[in-house]
Amino acid sequence: MPTAPDTAELARQFLIPSTATLTSALRKYGLTNTYLHQVAPLRPGMKMAGPAFTLRYIPAREDLNAGEVDNLRDAQRVAIEQLPPGQVFAIDARGDTRAGTMGAILATRLHQRGAAGIVTDGAYRDSPVIAELGLPAYAAAMNAHANKTIHHPSEFQVPIACGGVAIIPGDWLVGDSEGVVVVPAHLAAAVAREALEQEEKEDFIMEKIRSGASIVGTYPPDAQTLEEFARWKERRR
Numbered sequence: 684m685p686t687a688p689d690t691a692e693l694a695r696q697f698l699i700p701s702t703a704t705l706t707s708a709l710r711k712y713g714l715t716n717t718y719l720h721q722v723a724p725l726r727p728g729m730k731m732a733g734p735a736f737t738l739r740y741i742p743a744r745e746d747l748n749a750g751e752v753d754n755l756r757d758a759q760r761v762a763i764e765q766l767p768p769g770q771v772f773a774i775d776a777r778g779d780t781r782a783g784t785m786g787a788i789l790a791t792r793l794h795q796r797g798a799a800g801i802v803t804d805g806a807y808r809d810s811p812v813i814a815e816l817g818l819p820a821y822a823a824a825m826n827a828h829a830n831k832t833i834h835h836p837s838e839f840q841v842p843i844a845c846g847g848v849a850i851i852p853g854d855w856l857v858g859d860s861e862g863v864v865v866v867p868a869h870l871a872a873a874v875a876r877e878a879l880e881q882e883e884k885e886d887f888i889m890e891k892i893r894s895g896a897s898i899v900g901t902y903p904p905d906a907q908t909l910e911e912f913a914r915w916k917e918r919r920r
Contacts, residue, residue, distance in 0.1 A: 690734065690769055693875055694799065697732035697857045700878035702864045704885065705857055708878040712870055719846025719863040721778075721823050722804055731819035731858035733771040733799030734868070735850050737843045738762050740776050740784065740805070740834040748831040759830070762839035763789055768797025771856040775843035776805025780824035782833035783808030787816070794818040802856055802863055804846040805834070821863050887912045 700708075702718065709717050738759060754760040766772055772793055774784045785801070787809035793801060800819035806826035807813050813820050823846070830836070840852045848865050850856070855866040866874050884904070891901050891908070901908050 693855070693871060694732040694769065696875040696879055697855060697866075697871075698730050700875075700882040702857060702859050702861050704878045704882050705864045705866065705874065708874045708881060709864070709866065709870075711877070712874070714867070714870075716848055717865050719802070719804065719821070719848050719865070722802065722821050722846040722863055723823070724858065724860060724862075725807070725810055725814035725820045725822065727860045729800075729819040729821070729858060729860060731771060731800035731802075731821070731856065731863070733769050733856060735773045735852055735854045735856050735865075736762070736766045736770040736839070737841060737850060737852050738772065738774045738839045739837050739841055739843045740774065740830075741837045742777070742779075743831055743833050743835045747835045757836060758839050759785070759789075759836035762836075763792055763796070765839075766793060766796055766798055769799050771800045771802055772798055773843065773845055773850050773856060774801070774803035774805065775845050775850075776803050776823075776834060777844075778804045778823065778846075779833055780806040780826055782806065782828035782830055783810075783826050784822075784830055784834060786829075787812035790816060790818060790820065800856070800858060802845060802858070804844075819858055821858055883916065884912060887915050890915075 776784050784803045784805040790813045802821045804823050806824040807822050808827050810825035842851050853868040855871045857864050
């Protein structure tokens with residue numbers, strides 16, 4: 684029985700297929716609500732893969748957000764200092780984009796801690812700076828207001844909703860230039876493997892379509908096309 688890939692190897696595998704391919708792989712397991720709605724990269728070309736480390740915001744209330752920020756008690760600040768390297772900081776902002784969920788200083792701290800990325804269905808402030816950090820960053824919007832004008836950091840490492848999708852701590856978050864997909868932790872290894880295989884098949888199909896082939900018998904592939912694909916794979920190996 685093959686051993687499960689370690690986190691670094693699984694991340695490497697997830698960075699190859701597109702989010703579109705991953706949603707197709709997940710549909711085979713009956714999962715259709717896996718793509719974060721209206722959550723996009725801050726700039727094109729971003730790629731991200733890692734287990735989710737979650738933070739949940741609730742609506743701000745004056746008594747909850749009174750006083751100075753306490754780095755040792757504030758759920759957002761404590762979570763940032765506990766995030767393990769290689770994980771994705773995922774923020775449930777309830778889809779409310781009227782204030783940022785974090786700014787460039789905290790995003791930089793996450794980058795220095797080795798985060799694999801940051802994701803929110805809310806907004807970031809200092810978004811242009813965050814976009815250039817080298818840290819994959821996905822959000823629904825940009826907003827210069829500080830987080831506690833709208834949000835209160837409630838708890839971390841709990842199940843959250845982000846972009847209309849459930850995220851359990853440890854689920855895999857995979858992002859590309861299109862958006863972000865959630866892969867349940869218990870399916871991660873199988874989905875990564877199947878998505879890699881599907882991506883290779885679609886590369887072959889795209890080659891045929893670009894060379895003038897009809898979609899009939901090619902997409903989806905018939906028996907003859909699958910035989911051609913098998914020979915094509917052998918040549919590539």
